[in-house]
Structure formats: structure tokens, C-alpha cells
Amino acid sequence: MSNVSTRDHSDLPASGRAPGPAVPLALAPIRSVADWRDAILAKLVYALGRDQRTASDRDWFEALALALRDRVVAHALDSDDLTRVAGHKRVYYLSLEFLVGRLLVDTLTNLDMTGLTRAALGELGADFERVRAAEPDAALGNGGLGRLAACFMESAASLAIPTCGYGIRYENGLFRQEIRNGVQVELPEDWLAAGNPWEIRRPERDCDIGFGGHVEQVGDDDGATRCVWHPAELVRAVAHDTPVIGWRARHANRLRLWSARAVAPLRLDAFNAGDYLGAVADDVRARSVSRVLYPSDTTPAGQELRLRQEYFFSAASLHDILRRHLAEGYDLSRLPDMAAIQLNDTHPAIAIAEMMRLLVDRHGTAWNEAWRITCGCFSYTNHTLLPEALETWPVALMERLLPRHMQIIYRLNADHLEAARAKGAASDSLQASLSMIDETQGRRVRMGTLAFVGSHRVNGVSALHTGLMRETVFHDLHVLHPDRITNVTNGITFRRWLFEANPRLTGLLVDVLGDAVLDDPSVLAGLRGLAGDPGLRARLIACRRANKVALSNLVGEQLGIGLDPDALFDVHVKRLHEYKRQLLNILEAVSLWQAIRARPAAGWVPRVKIFAGKAAASYAQARLIIRLINDVASVINNDPVTSDLLKVVFLPNFNVSLAEIIIPAADLSEQISTAGMEASGTGNMKFALNGALTIGTLDGANIEIRDHVGADNIFIFGLTAAEVAVRRLDGWHPECSIVASPALAGAIEAIGRGTFSPGEDTRFAPIVDELRRTDRFLVTADFDSYAEAQRRVAALWRDRDAWWRAAVLNTAGMGPFSSDRAIGEYAEKIWHVTGLER
Structure with missing residues (x-):
């Protein structure tokens, strides 16, 4: 019995090949505001059953989304037809996260229908800004990884590269x-509570995914044996498609997300017997797979659920890929020619074992041929050098939950180690390092090693990160396969993070550089020659101030804190993690507060420190840092001596929509991770594109940003990655740095004695103890360098011409950081695919 349903409903005729492009759908053409008004109104009335006179903002949003979806679907079907007829290779992007945010304005922008929609809604008596705000954020990601995946999907469509994204449709x-x-208090994010008008349910694509059970050796008629997996449990993967339209509607792709359901959602016999809870117990268990993004894995049950999630969406996606390939009439031997499968981090790495299982067990492919096909299809993006973030799974859990896959991994590992021995890697230490099984921590499967060995290309996401991959976590594998690791520096979609998030700056750029800047990011370089133009600087200042006023209003509404929009807005927004060093920032804020109190008339630059970000529910130290930031803010913001010179703000529930307000208002961008620990970053790109200056370490893409914007236009501080490594090897004693820095010692002492936690002096003892004893992320080592860089920031801020010249040069240097460039490099270097010609 296979764990994948044999039900298959192809889009194609029995011949397996489409006869030609489909007949265009009979969508009413939109020639005027009246046409578009009537199309929206028709959806409100006939699709939603709402009355124009009583329709809410949410009703208007749904009606507008449905009207837009019709047009995007028409583009998507046309793109599918062109792809099939051309026999074009497809890209399949597997990611546990897709942080797409709100889609309304993104879709309107790419269809060039924003102005038309404002006018049409106005005629209908609806307010565009309120309607757009009625759309919930699709909270399908945690941070940079998921936002990168969303940018890549939009860029692939903009470049007409046929792509399907695969992930999980998390209910919460x-x-x-x-x-x-x-x-921090964690509450369910019920973004689907009122439905999702963008998605289309695809029941004909559903498939059943197995867990547990046993493996049976079965003899064939020719005397050979094959393995048959008999799962103990089946969970149905339910397909939901969201069409993704590219810039200027050149092409449309789809994002296919899987939700989990029981194969038999209701046991009627149990229900009729009065066991109402037991009757739905199987469905409750199945639905847990797609209930919540990143359930806590601090318990064995949480670890099992994480693994179930990863296998669930990977297996459903591979079933879909093979179904499509075979339905189009191709032999499986041609799969690498027709399908490029990108693993976004290690979360979908189990797909490599699943592909081998499907090819060998289900389709009868010989082992070596199956491995050729698998390696030819897969490539793997690594996003971290943190050992704890390179996933490993207990062998016992894998053997129980995925017994056939564990057998396949054992055999793959044996083949891999034998090949390594043949190349001279025969020592016990090298074999242990190269093995897919880590024997040092209770026997665990190394998913990063599986992903590396099963992929024809492995890429890092910044030049520094890729170099460190070769030197550290994948050093021994790199020696075996010296041509496998390559670099593709991350990028962001300018449509979202400039055109939509900052229309004021976009209008200025079009006025100065022409419409070409909307299509070609390299045109931004033309600003360099205008950096000294006082007229341009004046307009840029006006744009920024208007954005800061908007953010100040939001802070006032949410937190009741009044901000001065003429102060320096110093912004640190990202996931809370110790290596990202929000702690370094708030320590310097405490030190600055103490200095201002000591000399209030010393000519300080007014500054607002703005924080936002979520800490994993189980990450106690990160949650405590959030409390420290808020407690420090409470004291500083209410200090009459310093309140006009320093404010600290923590904005709750950071998401894509909030980022779109914060980033255009930022003057200074905090990118201060411990050097060698941030793979790339994309927030640094978004801020610099919008003209914020960066204060940062030589980490991730900060290095490449410095090279493109100029070393004089970025504030670099701290230890390099090499110096960090030396410190750790030599033995690190943070107390020495604390004793040598009175400012640092004073800040730590104030936190430790309860200045910010009156009545509970020991509240922040875990933070103080970490800083004094181990300081794994070298906060104390970099403190003085960071504080000195902040004084350079203040000095440049006082020189208004110099500051805004640097801001212009930051925007001018950001053309290479477009996700269009990144996707173009993936297409050329890794996927070997081109954009569709029309």
C-alpha cells in the first residue's frame, strides 16, 4: 500500500499533451472606471450576497479581491498553457514559510490598476485606504526566510519563469x-477566520500522506524484491492555490498550499454511539499538522509534529510534481530536464528520501538511476551557520514515523560514505563528520547533510555566508564536492518594498530618473551624480518627514507615546534572537540615557529607538529581552530630564504590513548581528533602498551593501567573522570587556540592580549573568565599538547636507539587491531555465 493516493485528475486530455492555447475566458473588458466599478459591484452582490448600502470595508475588500482574482487566474491559465505547449522546464520552490503579507496592493500594482481602483471604489462610496486595511496579513512565515520566498515567487512571475511554490496553509x-x-503574550493569529478570497480550492489535487506503520519486502515475478510501506495512518493533503501575478502582468504562477484533514473526518458509528469527541478525534489529530506555524519543539510531541509538518508538505508536493510530469507525457528519466526543485533551507530536505521512495518503490526505477534523477532535480539553499538551526531528527523518531525513509537514508548514507572513502576520506573522524547520522548526540539524522548530498547545487545567500559554508559547517563535504557550493546573494522585490511601501519616494525617483526606474533597478545608479543636488535632498527630506509623521501617528494611536518626527529614527525590527543582538542596542540606549542625565545640556541629537519583532514562544531569553526593552522604555519615556532627547518604542505584532510603514520612516537601520552569524539579511536591503543609513557589523549582505553604497555611507563597527572565531578559540572572558568600559559597566549595573524593574531586582538576572559569564554572542566585546559608531551617527546627523547625500547614495547603490537579479542567477546557475517568450 502506498502512502500516496492513486487518484489523479489531470488538466490534460488523455493524450497527455495540450492541443493548443485555451480559448480566452469571457471576462468583461475593463475600459473605464465605470466598467471596473460594475465588476466590483457584481462580486459584492452576486458572489457575496451583500447590499451596497450596508457593505462593510471587509465586504468591499472581498468583492475587490474576487474581481481581481478573476483577472489573475486568466493570466495564470494562459501562462500554464504557454508552459505546456512550449515544453518548458518548471521550477518548484519548497518552503515551510511564505510570508506573503497582504496581497491586494501587490496585485493592483502589478496589474497597474491602483488608480482605477481608487476611483471605482470612490464611486461606490468605499474608501480605498480602509478597504486595503481590511485585508489580514497572511501570517505564513516567521521572518526573513518566509519573506524571501514571497519575494522570489513575485520575481519569478515578473521574469516569466514558470514556477510553483509549495508550502503549508497554516490555519493560524x-x-x-x-x-x-x-x-510578550502569544495569541492565535486567525487570519483565515473570515475566509481567504485569493485562494482556490483544488480537490482534484488532494492526496493522502502516510505516517508510521511497517515496511514489507515483496517478491516480484522476475525474482527481485521491492519494499512496500504500509502506513499506520493517512492524512489527506488538501490543495489550495493562490495565483501570483508578475510585474506588468507579464506572467502568472501559483502558490499551492496544503492543509491537513483526516481521510475520514467523522466516525459516524462513534457519533451515533454518543462519543461525539471520539468521532472527530482523527480529524483533530490530522488538522494539527497545518494548524500552527512552528509549534514549540521543546517536547517530544512538538518535535514529532514539526517532522510531520515537514514530511506532509514535502510528500504532497512531490506527488503533485510527478503527477504533472507524467500527465504531460514525459518519462521519469527526463524529470531533471523538466523540473528544478529548490529546497528553501533544510525543512523540506526529507523530500530527497521521498523522491527516492517514489521512484524506486512506486515506479520501479533502478536505485542508481533514481539517484541520478533525484540529484539532477534538487538544489538546496542554506540559510544558517548556527549548528542548532541545521536540523537534526532523532533516529528513533524517524524510524517510528517514517520507517521506509529511514531505510533509504541508511542506504544513501552507506553509498555516500563509500564514495568518500574512494576519494580518500577514510579516517574515522572524517567518516563521522561526513555521515548523515550524527552518532554523538543520541543518533540523529543530519538534514543539512542529506540536503547537500542529494542536491546538484548548494547555495549560500551572501558572499560572506557562502565562504563560511565552505570553511565551516560544510567544509568536509565541500572538499569532496568542490564545485557544488555556489553563491546567490539574496534580494528583495522593489515593487513591494519601494513602489508600494514608499510611493512618495517612488514618485520622486520617477520624476528624477524617468519611468525606466520602474522596470530596471540599475537605473537607480543615476542618482549618484545627483547626490549633491540641494533640490533633490530637499524633496527627499520632505518625503522622509511625511513617512515619519505617519509612523509617529501610528505609535501615538497604539502606544500613546508622542514622537518628534524631526528626531533621528533609529530602527531595529526583526525576529528576536540573541545573535541579532537587540540586547546590544538596548544596552547602548541605557548607556546613552545615563550620559544624557549626567549632562543634559551637552547638545545631544534627539533620537527615537524603535524596536519590533517576535520571540519564539519557547525562547525564554529572547522573551526576556523583549521585556527588558519595554521596561527600559517605560522608565526613559517618563523621565522629564531626557524625554525630549530620547524615546524608546516597542511596536507589537511585527508583520509585513507594519514593516511597510516602519521602513520608509527609518533614518538609521540596525543590522548588528554577531559577525559570521547572519547568513544574509533582507531587512538591511529594504532600509537602504528607502534611503536609511546602516549601522552594522561586517556580516551577511552588509558587506556587499557597503561595497555598493560606499564605505563612507555606512557605519561599520565591531569584530569581523574571523576575529569572532579567534576570540572563541582563545577563550572568551566578557568580564574583561565590562571592566574596561565604564559605560557598559554602568548600563549592566543599572539593569542588574533593578533600575528598570522596581520591586523585582532579579528580573533580568539571566541576561546579566549571561553577559558577565559567557556572552556567547560577544555583546560586551562589541559594545564600545558600537557606541563609538553611534556617536559617528549623531555627528553626521548634525551635518544635514552630508547625511542626506549619504541617504541618496544608499538608494543609488541598491540596484543589485533586487530579487529579480537573484532569481535570474538561480535560473542561470542552478535551475538552468529561462523565462517564457511570448
């Missing part, structure tokens, strides 16, 4: 964050 997504008395 990442939690909604509230701050209560300074403490």
Missing part, C-alpha cells in the same frame, strides 16, 4: 503578539 500561522506589562 505565526502567533499574534501582544505586549502586556512589558511581557
Whole structure:
């Protein structure tokens, strides 16, 4: 019995090949505002059953989304037809996260229908801004990984590269964050509570995914034996498609997300017997797979659910890929020619074992041929050098939950180690390092090693990160396969993070550089020659101030804190993690506060420190840092001596929509991770594109940003990655740095004695103890260098012409950081695919 349903409903005729392009759908042409008004109104009335006179903002949003979806679907079907007829290779992007955010304005922008829609809604008596705000954020990601995947999907469509993204349709997504008395509180993010008008349910694509059970050796008629997996449990993967339209509607792709259901959602016999809870127990268990993004894995049950999630969506996606390939009339031997499968981090790495299982067990492919096909299809993007983030799974859990896959991994590992011995890697230490099984921590499967060995290309996401991959986590594998690792520096979609997030700056750029800047990011370089133009600087200042006023209003509404829009807005927004060093920032804020109190008339630059970000529910130290930031803010913001010179703000529930307000208002971008620990970053690109200056370490893409914007236009500080490695090897004693820095010692002492936690002096003892004893992320080592860089920031801020010249040069240097460039490099270097010609 296979774990994948044999039900298959192809889009194609029995011949397996489409006869030609489909007949265009009979969508009413939109020639005027009246046409578009009537199309929206028709959806409101006939699709939603709402009355124009009583329709809510949410009703108008749904009607507009449905009207837009019709047009995007028409583009998507046309793109599918062109792809099939051309016999074009497809890209399949497997990611556990797709942080797409709100889609309304993104879709309107790419269809060039924003102005038309404003006018049409106005005639209908609806307010465009309120309607767009009625759309919930699709909370399908945690941070940079998921936002990168969303940018890549939009760029692939913009470049007409046939692509299907695969992930999980989380019912709750990442939690909604509230701050209560300074403490992070996690609440369900019910973004699907009112439905999702963008998605299309695809029941004909559903398939059944197995877990547990046993493996049987079965003899064939020719005397050979094959393995048959008999799962103990089946979970149905339910397909939901969201069409993704590219820039200027050149092409449309799809994002296919899987939700989990029981194969038999209701046991009627149990229900009739009065066991109402037992009757739906199987469905409750199945639905847990797609209930929440990143369930806590601090318990064995949580670890099992994480693994179930990863296998569930990977297996459903591979079933879909093979179904499509065979339905189009191709032999499986041609799969690498027709399908490029990208693993976004290690979460979908189990897909390599699943592909081998499907090819060998289900389709009868010989082992070596199956491995050729598998390696030819897969490529793997690594996003971290943190050992704890390179996933490993207990062998015992894998053997129980995925017994056939564990057998396949054992055989793959034996083949891999034998090949390594043949190349001279025969020592016990090298074999242990190269093995897919880590024997040092209770026997665990190394998913990063599986992904590396099963892929024809492995890429890092910045030049520094890729170099460190070769030197550290994948050093021994790199020696075996010296041509496998390549670099593709991350990028962001300018449509979202400039055109939509900052229309004021976009209008200025079009006025100065022409319409070409909307299609070609390299045109931004033309700003360099205008950096000294006082007229341009004046317009840029006006744009920024308007954005800062908008953010100040939001802070006032949400937190009741008044901000001065003429102050320096110093912004640190990203996931809370110790290596990202929000702690370094708030320590310097405490030190600055103490200095201002000591000399209030010393001519300080007014500054607003803005934080936002979520900490994993089980990450106690990160949650405590959030409380520290909020407690420090409470004291500083209410200090009459310093309140006009320094404010600290923590905005709750950071998401894509909030980022779109914060980033255009930022003057200074905090990118201060411990050097060698941030793979790339994309927030650094978004801020610099919008003209913020970066204060940062030589980490991730900060290095490449410095090279493109100029070393004089970025504030670099701290230890390099090489110096960090030396410190750790030599033995690191943070107390020495604390004793040598009175400012640092004073800040730590204030936190430790309860200045910011009156009545509970030991509240932040875990933070103080970490800083004094181990300081794994070298906060104390970099403190003085960071504080000195902040004084350079203040000095440049006082020189208004110099500051805004640097801001112009930051925007001018960001053309290479477009996700269009990144996707173009993936297509050329890794996927070997081109955009469709029309």
C-alpha cells in the first residue's frame, strides 16, 4: 500500500499533451472606471450576497479581491498553457514559510490598476485606504526566510519563469503578539477566520500522506524484491492555490498550499454511539499538522509534529510534481530536464528520501538511476551557520514515523560514505563528520547533510555566508564536492518594498530618473551624480518627514507615546534572537540615557529607538529581552530630564504590513548581528533602498551593501567573522570587556540592580549573568565599538547636507539587491531555465 493516493485528475486530455492555447475566458473588458466599478459591484452582490448600502470595508475588500482574482487566474491559465505547449522546464520552490503579507496592493500594482481602483471604489462610496486595511496579513512565515520566498515567487512571475511554490496553509500561522506589562503574550493569529478570497480550492489535487506503520519486502515475478510501506495512518493533503501575478502582468504562477484533514473526518458509528469527541478525534489529530506555524519543539510531541509538518508538505508536493510530469507525457528519466526543485533551507530536505521512495518503490526505477534523477532535480539553499538551526531528527523518531525513509537514508548514507572513502576520506573522524547520522548526540539524522548530498547545487545567500559554508559547517563535504557550493546573494522585490511601501519616494525617483526606474533597478545608479543636488535632498527630506509623521501617528494611536518626527529614527525590527543582538542596542540606549542625565545640556541629537519583532514562544531569553526593552522604555519615556532627547518604542505584532510603514520612516537601520552569524539579511536591503543609513557589523549582505553604497555611507563597527572565531578559540572572558568600559559597566549595573524593574531586582538576572559569564554572542566585546559608531551617527546627523547625500547614495547603490537579479542567477546557475517568450 502506498502512502500516496492513486487518484489523479489531470488538466490534460488523455493524450497527455495540450492541443493548443485555451480559448480566452469571457471576462468583461475593463475600459473605464465605470466598467471596473460594475465588476466590483457584481462580486459584492452576486458572489457575496451583500447590499451596497450596508457593505462593510471587509465586504468591499472581498468583492475587490474576487474581481481581481478573476483577472489573475486568466493570466495564470494562459501562462500554464504557454508552459505546456512550449515544453518548458518548471521550477518548484519548497518552503515551510511564505510570508506573503497582504496581497491586494501587490496585485493592483502589478496589474497597474491602483488608480482605477481608487476611483471605482470612490464611486461606490468605499474608501480605498480602509478597504486595503481590511485585508489580514497572511501570517505564513516567521521572518526573513518566509519573506524571501514571497519575494522570489513575485520575481519569478515578473521574469516569466514558470514556477510553483509549495508550502503549508497554516490555519493560524505565526502567533499574534501582544505586549502586556512589558511581557510578550502569544495569541492565535486567525487570519483565515473570515475566509481567504485569493485562494482556490483544488480537490482534484488532494492526496493522502502516510505516517508510521511497517515496511514489507515483496517478491516480484522476475525474482527481485521491492519494499512496500504500509502506513499506520493517512492524512489527506488538501490543495489550495493562490495565483501570483508578475510585474506588468507579464506572467502568472501559483502558490499551492496544503492543509491537513483526516481521510475520514467523522466516525459516524462513534457519533451515533454518543462519543461525539471520539468521532472527530482523527480529524483533530490530522488538522494539527497545518494548524500552527512552528509549534514549540521543546517536547517530544512538538518535535514529532514539526517532522510531520515537514514530511506532509514535502510528500504532497512531490506527488503533485510527478503527477504533472507524467500527465504531460514525459518519462521519469527526463524529470531533471523538466523540473528544478529548490529546497528553501533544510525543512523540506526529507523530500530527497521521498523522491527516492517514489521512484524506486512506486515506479520501479533502478536505485542508481533514481539517484541520478533525484540529484539532477534538487538544489538546496542554506540559510544558517548556527549548528542548532541545521536540523537534526532523532533516529528513533524517524524510524517510528517514517520507517521506509529511514531505510533509504541508511542506504544513501552507506553509498555516500563509500564514495568518500574512494576519494580518500577514510579516517574515522572524517567518516563521522561526513555521515548523515550524527552518532554523538543520541543518533540523529543530519538534514543539512542529506540536503547537500542529494542536491546538484548548494547555495549560500551572501558572499560572506557562502565562504563560511565552505570553511565551516560544510567544509568536509565541500572538499569532496568542490564545485557544488555556489553563491546567490539574496534580494528583495522593489515593487513591494519601494513602489508600494514608499510611493512618495517612488514618485520622486520617477520624476528624477524617468519611468525606466520602474522596470530596471540599475537605473537607480543615476542618482549618484545627483547626490549633491540641494533640490533633490530637499524633496527627499520632505518625503522622509511625511513617512515619519505617519509612523509617529501610528505609535501615538497604539502606544500613546508622542514622537518628534524631526528626531533621528533609529530602527531595529526583526525576529528576536540573541545573535541579532537587540540586547546590544538596548544596552547602548541605557548607556546613552545615563550620559544624557549626567549632562543634559551637552547638545545631544534627539533620537527615537524603535524596536519590533517576535520571540519564539519557547525562547525564554529572547522573551526576556523583549521585556527588558519595554521596561527600559517605560522608565526613559517618563523621565522629564531626557524625554525630549530620547524615546524608546516597542511596536507589537511585527508583520509585513507594519514593516511597510516602519521602513520608509527609518533614518538609521540596525543590522548588528554577531559577525559570521547572519547568513544574509533582507531587512538591511529594504532600509537602504528607502534611503536609511546602516549601522552594522561586517556580516551577511552588509558587506556587499557597503561595497555598493560606499564605505563612507555606512557605519561599520565591531569584530569581523574571523576575529569572532579567534576570540572563541582563545577563550572568551566578557568580564574583561565590562571592566574596561565604564559605560557598559554602568548600563549592566543599572539593569542588574533593578533600575528598570522596581520591586523585582532579579528580573533580568539571566541576561546579566549571561553577559558577565559567557556572552556567547560577544555583546560586551562589541559594545564600545558600537557606541563609538553611534556617536559617528549623531555627528553626521548634525551635518544635514552630508547625511542626506549619504541617504541618496544608499538608494543609488541598491540596484543589485533586487530579487529579480537573484532569481535570474538561480535560473542561470542552478535551475538552468529561462523565462517564457511570448
